[in-house]
Amino acid sequence: MSDFYVEIPGSVSSRIAAELALAPKSTHLLIGGIGSGKTTQLLATQRLVSQIHDVHALYIDVSKQHDIAKMVPGVVVVQVGMALARALDAVPHVKSFARRLREIADGYFAPWEPNYEDYDHEPGDMVPGILVSPEQIAASVQQALQPLEGLLGVLRSQSAHLVVMLDGLDRMTDMQAFEQIVIHDVQALAGVGVGVVLVGPLRALYGLDRTVTERFTSFHYQSWIDVRNISSGRMFLTDVLRKRLPADAFSDPGIGEIVLASGGVLRDLLTLAQSACVEAYLDGADRVEIAEVVAAIDTFGRKHLQGLRLAELDVLQRVRTKGSFVHTSEDDLALLMTRRVLEYRDQGHLRYAVHPTIETLLQDLAGK
């Protein structure tokens, strides 16, 4: 875990880890906007869970080995198995399971063996890998489960439990495919006693897609930090910056301005700070003051406005002036996904605002 990590009081990772400590076979869905720190929280969860006696925690980025636009049931189970095989590499008996998982992943030739039973393929046929073909749905999950169970048997001689952190699926746009993964893979993993923490797409929170959250033991929302209204949120982000920056690199007003401009989005906080440092270098400032931050905000905001259609600009103006946002269409949801609109949740209360970096630009547009 990076030296730069700053623990958020009451963080999602600590809540999930606490629940897994009590129920290591539970399943958890973590959802949050782009740049909200989901991966960071997932890794933090792994670190915390690894400290629990008798639990082995694995982090897996599902999108690294498979195009998530082509997600089919079984993909996740196979990847969990392959990751576990890598972790147990030095242990005897693991290789055969690993080989089997590899075959399922990449495809194999149906063997010329007298007792081989595969009603879908003749001996010598090429059986396509699960990580490509969409044809073998529930059967592939079962296929992948067998070697995985073998690996689990090996693991359980060392640790009682396996918990997997599954990253990358938040970028899925096909919610039906996502639901299939949850129904088949996640349930299958839970069925063999594997705890699961899965980062899911933000759109799972809205509309009919909401029901997928009910398929997990717990649902956790990694929200933006409401820096305008919550001082502890501002302090947390200030600490994040101070930990990463040399002392005196930023003036206090400069840091304050960046924290507010980030809208509570961690990734934007860091990119704004980085940009402000470049501005300070270019204009020869000894440290980042308000002027450099303002330049960084302007550059960020201009980028953030690109690609917007007229109707979307109208929605943004309404959010800016009235704070009202009702997402009735895919376009509205896209404004949330792309962080032009930020949603803050505080004890059930919802607040909407435009990203602070576009606020002034929108104001100027409205004034023209």
Added chain:
Amino acid sequence: MNVPSVPSASAAELALRSIALRGTAVYGAYLAASGEIDTAIEELDEELEALDRSIQSATVRPRTGEQLIADLAATSAEFVFVDARLFVALDWGLLDRRRSSLAHAGVLILITTFSSFDELMQSAPNLASWLGAQVFAYVRDGAGVEVARARRLDALRTWASKSDADIIHAAEDGTLPRDPEFAEWLVLLGRGDLLGPRGS
């Protein structure tokens, strides 16, 4: 209602910004008209090399997002310029999903058209967030040249208490002093043909 455009930067300025960000994994975009992309990349490369000859840079020209992933895997250059002018929403969407495969321990700049960038913003929100505040529009070095030319001519006229016509006449006559100020004056007037000795 026109959305404000991204700020402009010459290749020289972008190279300087990129050098300042060195040592971190940075993603940026440089927007230009399709016909200017080759020039933008060439200038960027030249400016970078002039700033630090030890820098290893590579230019890739993938036709698709899938190709870009393969190209990136094949290069170890610290600075990578991607000619992404052919990328459409499908490519940006793929790169958004396969973002982990774009991970590059250096500076990666996507050079593309304004319309392609709009599609990136619509189809690749994760990639867009990685770009942060490093998105600029290409402008030729020398924006402001005409203003500078006018100001300098003004200053020369005031200093010498002469008009442009006086200077040209004297140069044609062979009576113009050969001081460097008058050399500059003739060039700024577009009369470099009069720079030779005795106005020849």
Added chain:
Amino acid sequence: MSLDAVQKHEIARVLELPSRARVLHRELRNALVFASNAKKLWTPPDKIHQLVQLLPELPQQIAQELQERELRDGAFCIVGGEKNQGRDPNIAHLARSDGAWFDFSITVRERGKWLDLLAYDFEIRFPPGMGMPFLRFDLNLPAHRNEERDMRSHSHLGCEDILSPAPLMTPQEILALFIDELRWPEDRKRRDPTDFEVRWFEQTHLLARR
């Protein structure tokens, strides 16, 4: 006695210059940026980019088109800082870390594969106590009356009307001189001005006021 031999020696040197004006412009600009990074200059990088400009003889688009078609070898000015004949410190210039400040103007012509250095003036102004108010290196266009007095390449040591022979230098060399040299030595205590110098400056001041 003629200083013809001196002048011939001074301008006989074959200078190594890049073949394109924009490459020379870039080298000079980058030298200043590096100096700024090293805190030898107070002028920050973005200001350097604004102040150091390449001014072509012809409008840019036409010059480029002609160049691409190899139809015209153009002349260019490369300038650093605004034109400042009056030495007004409020006019934009390049500022050194010890308070000295300077600007320059260079005229070149591209001739096929090489660059002709036609003229330059580089002037640095010193803060009080540094021995002289300014130092300027001039290269006049060929066949100037100074040249008849053997001084196409000359310097002005704090006086517009008195010239001294100076060696022909590349713009990069003069810039390096302005950035790195012509400074108080760090390892020596500054000398107080002598009575002669003090009286000289006092009398010069009185002369100017008459």
